[in-house]
Amino acid sequence: MFAIVTLLVILAVVAVIGVAVYNRLTTLRERTRTAFSQIDVQLERRYDLIPNLVTVAQRYLDHEQDTLTDVIAARASATQARIEVAGDPANVEAISKLGAADGNLGTALGRLLAVSEQYPELKADRTMSELTEEVRNTENRVSFARQAYNDETRRYETYRLSFPQVLVARSTGFDPFGYLEASADEARERVEVTFN
Amino acid sequence: MDYLLLQDEAKRENRNLIVVFGAVIAIVAAVAAAVIAAVLWATLAVLTSFAEPEVATDADHRPLTEQLPWTVAYLGAAIFVAGVIVWVTRSRERSLRSLGGSGIARMLGGRRIDEHSSNRAERRFANAVSEMAIAARQAAPAVYVLDREPGINVFNAGWTHETTAIGITGGALAALERDELQAVAAQAMSHVFHGDARLNLRLMALVTGVAGLAMIGEDWIEASRPKDHARDEESVVLPLMVAGGLLYAVGWIGVALSNAVQRSVARRHELLADATAVELLRQSEPLSDALRRVGGHPRRGGLTDRRARSMNHLFMVDARRTGRGGVHPDLRLRILRLDPAWTGSWLEEQVPDVSRFPAPHAPDVDARHLGALAPSALPPIPGLELLAEPLGAAFGGAATPLLSVMAADVMTATPVVDERPSPEAARAQLDQIARDAGADPDSVAHGRSTTIAIAADALRATGVGSAEFTGVLRPQEDLDHWIVHRLITGHLDGPPELGGKRRSLERLKSEFAIALTMLAAIGGGDTTINFAVGAAAAGFIGLHPRSSSSISLDRLDRALDKLSRLDHADARRVRGGLEATMRGDGQSKRTEREFVSAVMLALHE
Numbered sequence: 001m002f003a004i005v006t007l008l009v010i011l012a013v014v015a016v017i018g019v020a021v022y023n024r025l026t027t028l029r030e031r032t033r034t035a036f037s038q039i040d041v042q043l044e045r046r047y048d049l050i051p052n053l054v055t056v057a058q059r060y061l062d063h064e065q066d067t068l069t070d071v072i073a074a075r076a077s078a079t080q081a082r083i084e085v086a087g088d089p090a091n092v093e094a095i096s097k098l099g100a101a102d103g104n105l106g107t108a109l110g111r112l113l114a115v116s117e118q119y120p121e122l123k124a125d126r127t128m129s130e131l132t133e134e135v136r137n138t139e140n141r142v143s144f145a146r147q148a149y150n151d152e153t154r155r156y157e158t159y160r161l162s163f164p165q166v167l168v169a170r171s172t173g174f175d176p177f178g179y180l181e182a183s184a185d186e187a188r189e190r191v192e193v194t195f196n
Numbered sequence: 197m198d199y200l201l202l203q204d205e206a207k208r209e210n211r212n213l214i215v216v217f218g219a220v221i222a223i224v225a226a227v228a229a230a231v232i233a234a235v236l237w238a239t240l241a242v243l244t245s246f247a248e249p250e251v252a253t254d255a256d257h258r259p260l261t262e263q264l265p266w267t268v269a270y271l272g273a274a275i276f277v278a279g280v281i282v283w284v285t286r287s288r289e290r291s292l293r294s295l296g297g298s299g300i301a302r303m304l305g306g307r308r309i310d311e312h313s314s315n316r317a318e319r320r321f322a323n324a325v326s327e328m329a330i331a332a333r334q335a336a337p338a339v340y341v342l343d344r345e346p347g348i349n350v351f352n353a354g355w356t357h358e359t360t361a362i363g364i365t366g367g368a369l370a371a372l373e374r375d376e377l378q379a380v381a382a383q384a385m386s387h388v389f390h391g392d393a394r395l396n397l398r399l400m401a402l403v404t405g406v407a408g409l410a411m412i413g414e415d416w417i418e419a420s421r422p423k424d425h426a427r428d429e430e431s432v433v434l435p436l437m438v439a440g441g442l443l444y445a446v447g448w449i450g451v452a453l454s455n456a457v458q459r460s461v462a463r464r465h466e467l468l469a470d471a472t473a474v475e476l477l478r479q480s481e482p483l484s485d486a487l488r489r490v491g492g493h494p495r496r497g498g499l500t501d502r503r504a505r506s507m508n509h510l511f512m513v514d515a516r517r518t519g520r521g522g523v524h525p526d527l528r529l530r531i532l533r534l535d536p537a538w539t540g541s542w543l544e545e546q547v548p549d550v551s552r553f554p555a556p557h558a559p560d561v562d563a564r565h566l567g568a569l570a571p572s573a574l575p576p577i578p579g580l581e582l583l584a585e586p587l588g589a590a591f592g593g594a595a596t597p598l599l600s601v602m603a604a605d606v607m608t609a610t611p612v613v614d615e616r617p618s619p620e621a622a623r624a625q626l627d628q629i630a631r632d633a634g635a636d637p638d639s640v641a642h643g644r645s646t647t648i649a650i651a652a653d654a655l656r657a658t659g660v661g662s663a664e665f666t667g668v669l670r671p672q673e674d675l676d677h678w679i680v681h682r683l684i685t686g687h688l689d690g691p692p693e694l695g696g697k698r699r700s701l702e703r704l705k706s707e708f709a710i711a712l713t714m715l716a717a718i719g720g721g722d723t724t725i726n727f728a729v730g731a732a733a734a735g736f737i738g739l740h741p742r743s744s745s746s747i748s749l750d751r752l753d754r755a756l757d758k759l760s761r762l763d764h765a766d767a768r769r770v771r772g773g774l775e776a777t778m779r780g781d782g783q784s785k786r787t788e789r790e791f792v793s794a795v796m797l798a799l800h801e
Contacts, residue, residue: 133319
């Protein structure tokens with residue numbers, strides 16, 4: 001009798017712990033998904049801004065078509081990668097591709113802004129000046145959204161892979177999430193843009 | 197800098213200090229209860245020894261002191277003391293919560309800004325705040341600027357995450373680079389992230405609760421003044437005076453101790469916020485540079501407004517210019533924690549070299565008598581006569597001399613003044629002033645509200661207040677001068693006083709209808725439909741316009757005075773309604789825009 005009661009108590013404690021762990025995993029997973037959706041919002045804002053930027057720059061950058069073409073191409077790749085991710089941060093391969101494509105776009109944008117510094121008429125253009133601040137703001141937003149997502153992913157993964165949470169996670173289908181890493185190109189060619 | 201380690205250290209120290217704070221409050225309450233119980237019990241003992249036996253004992257001949265054991269007396273006193281502390285604390289919390297972050301920001305003299313501001317520096321800071329909100333995974337708070345403050349400082353206010361507001365001084369906007377703006381925004385957001393404002397307000401409220409004991413002690417002392425009582429009441433008066441005196445002393449000692457602990461908690465919060473800001477930015481240089489720039493500034497983080505200084509705990513650095521002590525850690529300590537290799541050098545403010553420009557001719561007139569001056573009596577300020585014509589066309593005859601001097605003040609304060617400008621040069625200088633202020637030059641000469649906003653700072657510096665304009669403009673009794681008067685007083689008058697009951701828009705429907713009717717009448721067209729569009733946008737269905745002919749300027753003033761008691765959310769509804777009416781006919785006239793600006797300035801938005 002005593003053994004049965006003890007067993008029941010143990011089972012009850014395990015069940016309570018299991019439920020608490022499951023709920024915590026669910027909370028962390030949803031926060032990670034929310035953080036990922038925030039990246040999506042900022043990426044969309046960034047992709048929407050680029051056509052305006054290219055249109056204004058085109059008026060002045062007759063001899064820099066390669067730079068403009070790179071930006072347009074990088075935007076197209078990043079847009080495609082974003083579609084492939086389809087809001088699912090558990091798609092690790094797609095996340096990695098998005099990170100690389102987005103990094104390439106950041107590099108191309110940085111090159112465009114650096115080139116535009118050599119054209120005084122473009123620099124003095126009021127629309128360009130406002131757009132430059134918008135681009136800087138948008139780049140920062142994307143970067144911080146990515147950072148926030150990686151922070152949430154780290155918290156989720158750390159909890160998910162710890163013991164005994166890993167037992168609950170594996171048995172209830174909590175999949176890992178991928179990190180959004182900066183591309184190697186972006187790390188080497190990061191361009192600091194300032195307008196005097 | 198290992199920001200995670202610093203965060204853990206700051207959090208641990210914080211927890212310990214909160215425990216100490218709680219212990220201080222508990223000890224003060226216990227001592228106060230003991231004082232009250234002791235005095236009560238001693239009074240009973242004295243009464244028992246001097247009173248007649250049939251009064252001093254019960255039916256079983258037990259003395260009164262046996263009927264009231266010490267433990268019961270102490271328990272009763274403890275409940276009384278706890279009740280006082282809790283009641284005063286809750287009252288104080290309620291009054292502090294009623295303001296909200298935006299209310300506090302406006303009380304400090306703040307003006308709301310957003311990402312679409314025409315001022316580049318404001319736009320950069322608003323963008324920086326939104327970036328840091330994303331990094332901190334918080335909703336972006338409302339952003340304010342304290343235009344009149346030349347020091348470098350940032351504040352955050354608000355009881356909850358939803359009602360938080362972040363503000364920056366005009367001096368900081370001018371002095372800080374973009375990455376430094378981002379760093380101070382991160383520091384302010386860190387406070388939001390940790391809920392520091394809520395904890396600080398609770399601690400402040402508890403300190404006030406302890407002060408409540410001292411106030412009760414003071415009341416008892418006052419009630420026991422010997423001359424107010426007959427001789428035979430001295431046996432009651434004396435214990436009351438003793439209890440009051442002891443309670444007064446215990447209360448204020450408790451306030452001093454709990455204040456000291458609360459200041460320590462606030463200092464730890466700042467260090468924690470610095471470490472969290474570095475975590476958000478992933479680098480420490482921008483924040484350390486921003487703090488070095490504070491140290492190198494002549495005013496440091498010092499504020500001129502007394503109310504702002506009284507809210508010192510809301511600011512990033514000491515607002516009293518001492519740079520050390522109080523609720524902020526030493527500036528040098530903070531920089532060394534961020535940059536251990538710092539050599540002690542500050543980032544000095546860059547002062548422009550103006551020696552190559554001609555010395556400006558300052559007006560030698562007492563600005564307080566401007567209202568009595570005719571244009572011909574004004575001093576020979578270079579270019580003044582060239583400003584008179586465009587300003588006269590824009591502002592009307594009575595305001596021309598006043599506003600000419602305002603604009604001239606602005607011109608003489610800048611290093612681009614030419615002694616004998618040509619008409620084109622004078623116009624170019626005015627355009628330059630507009631651009632420096634972030635305004636569209638085309639709007640300056642034809643946009644009165646923009647010109648007034650630009651010149652208001654210069655006018656405040658001369659010591660002229662809105663009263664000087666009131667005497668000239670109000671007697672004109674027409675809407676055009678009323679608008680100019682409201683725009684000027686809106687920019688020159690100080691922020692609302694702390695406290696006061698907020699009103700809801702539902703209770704001020706009639707006042708809102710007066711303002712909306714006036715706007716619909718200004719716009720022309722179908723007034724009824726334009727009014728209905730605006731009322732619906734503000735959330736009112738079935739609200740009827742007033743007869744515009746019955747709305748006098750005095751009545752309009754009274755309506756705006758009542759509407760100025762609205763909270764931020766309802767003020768936004770008013771703005772939404774006015775803008776919907778303004779655009780109801782598909783176009784917005786200059787007078788309509790100015791009227792809306794005048795109303796929103798009255799609502800401190």
